[in-house]
Amino acid sequence: MTASAIRALFAVANRPEVVSLAGGMPNIGDLPLPNIAEGMERMIRDHGPQVMQYGSGQGEPFIREHICTVMKLEGIDAHPDDVTVTCGSQQALDLVTRLFCDPGDPVVVEAPSYVGALGTFRAYQCDVRHAAMDDDGLEPNALRATLQQLASEGKRAKFLYTIPNFQNPTGLQQSLQRRQEILAIAEEFDLLVIEDNPYGMLSFEADPLPAMRSLDHDRVIYLGSFSKTFAPGFRVGWALAPHAVREKLVLAQESATLCPPVFSQYAIANYLENNDWRGQIEVFKSMYVERRDALLSGLKEYMPPGCEWNTPRGGFFVWMQVPEGLDTQAMLPRAVTARVAFVPGTGFYADGLGSRYMRLSYCFPTAERIVEGTRRLGEVLTREAEMLNTFGIEGRRLPPDHGFPGPETN
Numbered sequence: 498m499t500a501s502a503i504r505a506l507f508a509v510a511n512r513p514e515v516v517s518l519a520g521g522m523p524n525i526g527d528l529p530l531p532n533i534a535e536g537m538e539r540m541i542r543d544h545g546p547q548v549m550q551y552g553s554g555q556g557e558p559f560i561r562e563h564i565c566t567v568m569k570l571e572g573i574d575a576h577p578d579d580v581t582v583t584c585g586s587q588q589a590l591d592l593v594t595r596l597f598c599d600p601g602d603p604v605v606v607e608a609p610s611y612v613g614a615l616g617t618f619r620a621y622q623c624d625v626r627h628a629a630m631d632d633d634g635l636e637p638n639a640l641r642a643t644l645q646q647l648a649s650e651g652k653r654a655k656f657l658y659t660i661p662n663f664q665n666p667t668g669l670q671q672s673l674q675r676r677q678e679i680l681a682i683a684e685e686f687d688l689l690v691i692e693d694n695p696y697g698m699l700s701f702e703a704d705p706l707p708a709m710r711s712l713d714h715d716r717v718i719y720l721g722s723f724s725k726t727f728a729p730g731f732r733v734g735w736a737l738a739p740h741a742v743r744e745k746l747v748l749a750q751e752s753a754t755l756c757p758p759v760f761s762q763y764a765i766a767n768y769l770e771n772n773d774w775r776g777q778i779e780v781f782k783s784m785y786v787e788r789r790d791a792l793l794s795g796l797k798e799y800m801p802p803g804c805e806w807n808t809p810r811g812g813f814f815v816w817m818q819v820p821e822g823l824d825t826q827a828m829l830p831r832a833v834t835a836r837v838a839f840v841p842g843t844g845f846y847a848d849g850l851g852s853r854y855m856r857l858s859y860c861f862p863t864a865e866r867i868v869e870g871t872r873r874l875g876e877v878l879t880r881e882a883e884m885l886n887t888f889g890i891e892g893r894r895l896p897p898d899h900g901f902p903g904p905e906t907n
């Protein structure tokens with residue numbers, strides 16, 4: 498395990514004068530805190546000894562039932578017996594990787610992908626093989642080519658890791674047809690699929706699409722989380738896995754933590770039972786859509802020619818490509834000096850690519866701050882582009898099939 502080189506910079510980026518378009522923290526300020534406080538007080542008064550006790554390694558039965566109700570909204574028909582509660586979906590990722598991977602084992606990951614997953618795969622010394630995306634998410638031909646390449650080396654991937662909804666970092670969503678195509682390839686290559694879905698319920702324009710797990714019960718391990726639809730501080734996520742895998746997951750969970758935090762599970766159940774949680778998700782969505790629109794309008798107004806980005810239909814992130822020759826990691830210190838922060842694209846690739854990209858988050862700052870952030874970012878990029886023109890620094894070229902160009906260009 499290694500510390501990220503940009504960690505120290507983010508300590509600076511978190512200062513209040515910096516507009517951070519970097520972090521992926523949900524904005525939970527709009528939660529009905531007085532109601533939640535009342536519920537928690539009742540919970541401790543009425544059930545204190547239980548909520549502060551050790552619990553089941555698989556998670557408490559009542560929360561696993563609630564989780565099944567939540568998953569129904571994305572078309573998943575599951576039994577609480579097949580759910581394992583985890584400390585956030587991050588721990589589910591860790592447990593699944595621990596179960597399936599020995600050092601050197603290949604895993605296939607769409608590129609770019611979630612930093613936290615790449616960190617886990619690295620910690621278990623997996624051999625990460627990327628497959629490129631297009632505007633519709635993970636691209637089937639790229640997936641097939643990666644699997645064929647592995648086969649030609651006499652290897653087989655332990656699993657495919659994919660984020661079908663409002664992906665981190667690109668914000669892209671796989672269409673239903675795309676999900677079916679990917680599952681058909683998984684069937685052909687007898688490949689296990691890890692579907693990581695923390696953002697699926699934050700769909701701005703339409704009802705959530707059917708989860709991959711709802712289309713294939715046996716081949717998909719589904720990871721879910723309350724972090725983005727309620728609050729990340731409770732650290733409650735889950736894995737829904739085929740029966741045999743579930744048994745091993747519980748053993749792995751027991752060896753990692755004995756049991757997931759009982760207090761948090763009660764707190765989540767309490768919230769779900771005593772609050773309009775579906776209505777709250779609508780509140781979150783309208784707040785995030787306003788912030789997305791602020792980011793998109795700021796980008797349109799302030800970015801120099803040659804920048805390209807997409808319009809996410811949900812979630813937290815926009816993925817932006819900068820003019821050829823610019824390096825987002827190299828320019829980050831100058832951006833932070835100009836009081837704006839983003840995450841350079843290289844963090845989202847296991848193979849060092851991505852230097853022409855950056856992830857911009859619109860989840861946390863207010864709309865006004867976001868627009869100000871884009872103004873500052875526009876100035877930085879304009880200066881960088883001018884330097885490039887003046888000094889003619891040789892640009893680095895990406896392979897033609899790499900990443901994706903967004904539909905909107907400025």
Ligand SMILES: Cc1ncc(COP(=O)(O)O)c(C=O)c1O
Nearest residue numbers: 585586587611665722724729734
């Ligand atoms: C794609 C993805 N997976 C998993 C996680 C981890 O979420 P948590 O552990 O809070 O459930 C995140 C957090 O940002 C994420 O973006």
